[in-house]
Amino acid sequence: MRLSLLGAALVAVMATSPLMAGTADPSQPAVSVEQLAETSRRIIDGKTDIxxxxxxYLLAKGGSQTVVLLHGWGSTSYMWRYVMPQLVARGYTVLAPDLRGLGDTAKPAGGYDKATIAQDIHGLVAHLGLGPRINLVGHDMGGMVAYAYAAQHPEQLSTLTIMDVPLPGIEPWNEVTQSPRAWHFHFHSVQDLPEALISGRELEYFKWFHNAEAINSRAFDNQTDEIYGRAYAMPGALRAGFEYYRAFPQDIQANQAFARHKLPMPVLGIGGEGGMGAIIGDHLRHVAVNVRAVNIEGAGHWVAEEQPAAVTDALLAFLPAAH
Incomplete structure (x- = not known):
């Protein structure tokens, strides 16, 4: 297996990025730079039909506790470049796929409702032999997929973490999506128009979009912008990404049916202080019985990239101990 993009990026920034040094919580055992370098070499690329x-997908095998990390729109599995190595270094098995249509995953014409993508991830977990129970973490669209997975397979989750995203059809969805900050929900849902306007300008669009949704502007340097710009300039990637938004009517219908039965597993909501940090706990209590919430200071929407140490701390405090 070749060194993954995630692993290569980790090695490249090891010496210069303070974000790689560890968590912000002194109660967490320290992980040395050497350990993180070794961890990066254990993260492999894989591809399989599901x-x-x-x-x-990116995969590093460790102990019996598996953590599955799902990225959102505007990102790929590369968004976990700081959090994933920290979890692996502490003994977790960690899987980070590119979602349907995004990154290096194929870009089919349809199937972008979150319940269908959740079944993809369920199939991937089973194919890789990572069950029978997992800890599922999702940011943005990945959080919507994570909820659909938990609702369809509650017995197969030990924990669920949803990061800075509202669930379609769940209060206060209408209020959130009518706010000025959610303008892109509507623009991205328009058929064909966003592709026509952004195609060929992906780098410029994502440079603006990432920083407009961030408090910590250091999170998106030129290398990061270029990686995401190239990913969404791949044939079919823009259309696939916007199909996530166009599937919201299906997601609303599915989620309102799912929510008739509240999730039984422990649920963690992580939000940025400039994002959903103030409301994510109350939001998730509409769909789950056991919810805790963390508001990440100094972060907007892109919490795992803006404040990875704080996000890692929150996950380590919530996840079952690695074995």
Missing amino acids: NGVCYH
């Missing part, structure tokens, strides 16, 4: 779609 439900007729060729999925790309």
Whole structure:
């Protein structure tokens, strides 16, 4: 297996980025730079067909506790470049796929409702032999997928973490999506128009969009912008990404049915102080019985990239101990 993009990026920033030094919580055992370098070399790229779609994933095997990390729109599995190595270094098995249509995963014409993508991830977990129970973490669209997974397979989750995203159809969805900050929900849902306007300008669009949704502007340097710009300039990637938004009517219908039965597993909501940090706990209590929430200071929407140490601390305090 070749060194993954995530692993290569980790090695490249090791010496210069304070974000790699560890968590912010002194009660967490320290992980040395040497350990993180070794961890990066254990993260491998893989591809496999799931439900007729060729999925790309990053995987590092460790202990019996598996953590599955799902990225959102505007990102790929690369968004976990700081959090994933910290979890692996502490003994977790960690899987970070590129979602349907995004990154190096294939880009089919349809299937972008979150319940369908959740079944893809369920199939990937089973194919890789990572069950029978996992800890599922999702940011943005990945959080919507994570909820659909938990609702369809509650017995197969030890924990669920949803990061800085409202769930379609769940209060206060209408209020959140009518706010000025959610302008892109509407623009991205328009058929064909966003592709026509952004195609060929992906780098410029994502440079603006990432920083507009961030408090910590250091999170998106030129290398990061270029990686995401190239990913969304791949043939079919813009259309696939916008299909996530166009599927919201299906997601609303599915989620309102799912919510008739509240999730039984422990649920963690993580939000940025400039994002959903103030409301994410109350939001998730509409769909789960056991919810805790963490508001990440100094972060907007991109919490795992803006404040990775704080996000890692929150996860380590919540997840079952690695074995």
